[in-house]
Amino acid sequence: MTNEGQVCPTIYEAMETEVETVRGDETLDRALDAMRDNSYDQVPVVDEHGSLTGVICHRWLIEDRHALNPPAARSTRIRNVMRQREELPSRMVLQEDANVCDLLDYYYNHDFVIVVGEGDRVAGIAQLWDVARTFCNRLD
Numbered sequence: 001m002t003n004e005g006q007v008c009p010t011i012y013e014a015m016e017t018e019v020e021t022v023r024g025d026e027t028l029d030r031a032l033d034a035m036r037d038n039s040y041d042q043v044p045v046v047d048e049h050g051s052l053t054g055v056i057c058h059r060w061l062i063e064d065r066h067a068l069n070p071p072a073a074r075s076t077r078i079r080n081v082m083r084q085r086e087e088l089p090s091r092m093v094l095q096e097d098a099n100v101c102d103l104l105d106y107y108y109n110h111d112f113v114i115v116v117g118e119g120d121r122v123a124g125i126a127q128l129w130d131v132a133r134t135f136c137n138r139l140d
Helices: 028-038 058-063 100-109 128-139
Strands: 042-046 052-057 093-095 112-116 122-127
Touching (some): 042 122, 052 058, 052 112
Parallel strands (some): 093 112
Antiparallel strands (some): 042 052, 112 122
């Protein structure tokens, strides 16, 4: 999936493949722990097969005021506060062969994309700094 010799890498080249995910039936507390423990700003939400069902993002939690009520985080289910797969911007969820240069304007307003493979299973995540690192490595 590499794009050797090309200026623009594929998202596969930029993505992190070890991504902690959460399930919709887990608590918001669990998602916040995953964000803190992994220095994530967002966490993919998956079903029992590892297929993407949505995303939970700290920015959205703050906008919706959920993160400001710690006692409620212990009992609130992720499925009740996540953005559903069909609510996500189309360029937020991509296949591994997506061209990073086609996403530069997207990254101006969003700082991550979720990369999915066969069966919509989460294959990785590419945050803005992953993309920047990939471009820097190509310049070396």
